[in-house]
Amino acid sequence: MNSGPLLSVRELRTHIRSPRGVVRAVDGVSFDVGAGESFGVVGESGSGKSVMARTVMGLSTRQTGVSGEIVFKGRDLLALPKSESRNVWGKEIAMVFQDPGRALNPVVRVERQLTEGMRKHLGKSRSEARGRALELLKEVGISDPERRLHNYPHEMSGGMRQRLMIAIALACEPDLLIADEPTTALDVTIQRQILDLLRRVQRTHGMSMILISHDLAVVAGQTDRVGVMYAGRIAEVGATREVFQAPRHRYTEALLSTTPTLDHQRHARFPLIDGALPDPTQPPPGCRFESRCHAASSACSSDGHLDVVAVGEGHLVWCMNPVQHTNAVPAGGESVVR
Numbered sequence: 001m002n003s004g005p006l007l008s009v010r011e012l013r014t015h016i017r018s019p020r021g022v023v024r025a026v027d028g029v030s031f032d033v034g035a036g037e038s039f040g041v042v043g044e045s046g047s048g049k050s051v052m053a054r055t056v057m058g059l060s061t062r063q064t065g066v067s068g069e070i071v072f073k074g075r076d077l078l079a080l081p082k083s084e085s086r087n088v089w090g091k092e093i094a095m096v097f098q099d100p101g102r103a104l105n106p107v108v109r110v111e112r113q114l115t116e117g118m119r120k121h122l123g124k125s126r127s128e129a130r131g132r133a134l135e136l137l138k139e140v141g142i143s144d145p146e147r148r149l150h151n152y153p154h155e156m157s158g159g160m161r162q163r164l165m166i167a168i169a170l171a172c173e174p175d176l177l178i179a180d181e182p183t184t185a186l187d188v189t190i191q192r193q194i195l196d197l198l199r200r201v202q203r204t205h206g207m208s209m210i211l212i213s214h215d216l217a218v219v220a221g222q223t224d225r226v227g228v229m230y231a232g233r234i235a236e237v238g239a240t241r242e243v244f245q246a247p248r249h250r251y252t253e254a255l256l257s258t259t260p261t262l263d264h265q266r267h268a269r270f271p272l273i274d275g276a277l278p279d280p281t282q283p284p285p286g287c288r289f290e291s292r293c294h295a296a297s298s299a300c301s302s303d304g305h306l307d308v309v310a311v312g313e314g315h316l317v318w319c320m321n322p323v324q325h326t327n328a329v330p331a332g333g334e335s336v337v338r
C-alpha cells in the first residue's frame, strides 16, 4: 500500500519546440498533492500553469519534450508503458478546462460524451452507463436530465456546459481532478456557482483537486495548499493560509501586496508588477525573478543551483534570501533543503 502523497511531481520539465525556439514552459517543477487535498496554482499569465496541468494530465503534443517524474499513487506515469498510463489519464485523473465550449465535442450528443469514458474505462453496459449519466447530471445541477442527454453542447448555456464538463470528469470516479481556470470563460454570476459545485463534488467524492486560477481570492477561499509559479518554476509552496498571510518569496509578496481586495474576497485579479517575465526560450541563470526583485543581490543571478529553503511545515521557498516576518519562524528554524 502506498502511503505517500497521491501525486508527487518531481523536476518536471515541459519544453515546447516552436518557431521562436524551444520554450521552456515548465522547467523543473516539484510539488505534492495529498489525498483529498485541494491544491491551488497561481502565477501571472505565461508562467506555465496550463502547460504544467496539461502535462500532468498526459496531454502533450509531438512538439513537446517532457522529463522528470509524475508519481501518481506510487507509479511514475512518465515511465509506465503507454497502454497503462492511458488507463490512468481520463479515468483516475480527470480535467475540467477553461472553455467548455472548446473542450466538448460539438457534434456529439451529451449522452455519448458522458457515457464514453464509463464504457471504455469501467466496462459499463450502455444502460448502466446511461443510468449513471442521469445521476451525474442531477448531481451537477442540470435539470431535466432525460431531455439533456439528447442535446448537443451548443444547446446549453456556458454555465450548463461547464456543469456537463464536471459531470464528464466525475464519470469514472477519478482520484484527482484538475481544474484549469474553470470559471474564467463564464459570467460573474455563474462563476461562484461553479466554484461551489467543484468544492462540493471534491468533498463528496473524496477527490484531490488541482485548481489553477488567476484569481487569488478564489484560491484563498478554495484551496488547502498553494504553489506559486513564476517563469516555468515554483517560487513558493505551502499551506494557502500561511503563504497568503506571510509570503516568503518576493514574487508572492508582490502579487499579494498589489492585490488590496484580497481580504474582501472580491476582484482579486492579477495585478501588474513592474517588469516582465523573462523570455521562456532563454531564461536567465539563477533566480528567474531576479530582474524584478527589489531585494536581489549579485549572488541571485549566478549560475549555481537555486536553494530550496524550508521555512515552515511543508512550506518551501525557492530563494536564497527569503522574506523575514517577525514571529514567523524561530531563529535557526529555516533549513536549506538542497
Ligand SMILES: Nc1ncnc2c1ncn2[C@@H]1O[C@H](COP(=O)(O)OP(=O)(O)OP(=O)(O)O)[C@@H](O)[C@H]1O
Pocket (backbone or CB within 6 Å): 016, 017, 018, 023, 024, 025, 043, 044, 045, 046, 047, 048, 049, 050, 051, 052, 214, 280
Ligand atoms: N503550443 C505552444 N507552443 C509554443 N509555446 C507555448 C505553447 N503553449 C504554451 N506556450 C508558452 O509556454 C509558456 C507557458 O504558457 P502557459 O499557457 O502554461 O501559461 P499560463 O501560466 O497558463 O498562462 P495563462 O494564465 O495566460 O493561461 C508561455 O510562454 C507560452 O507562450
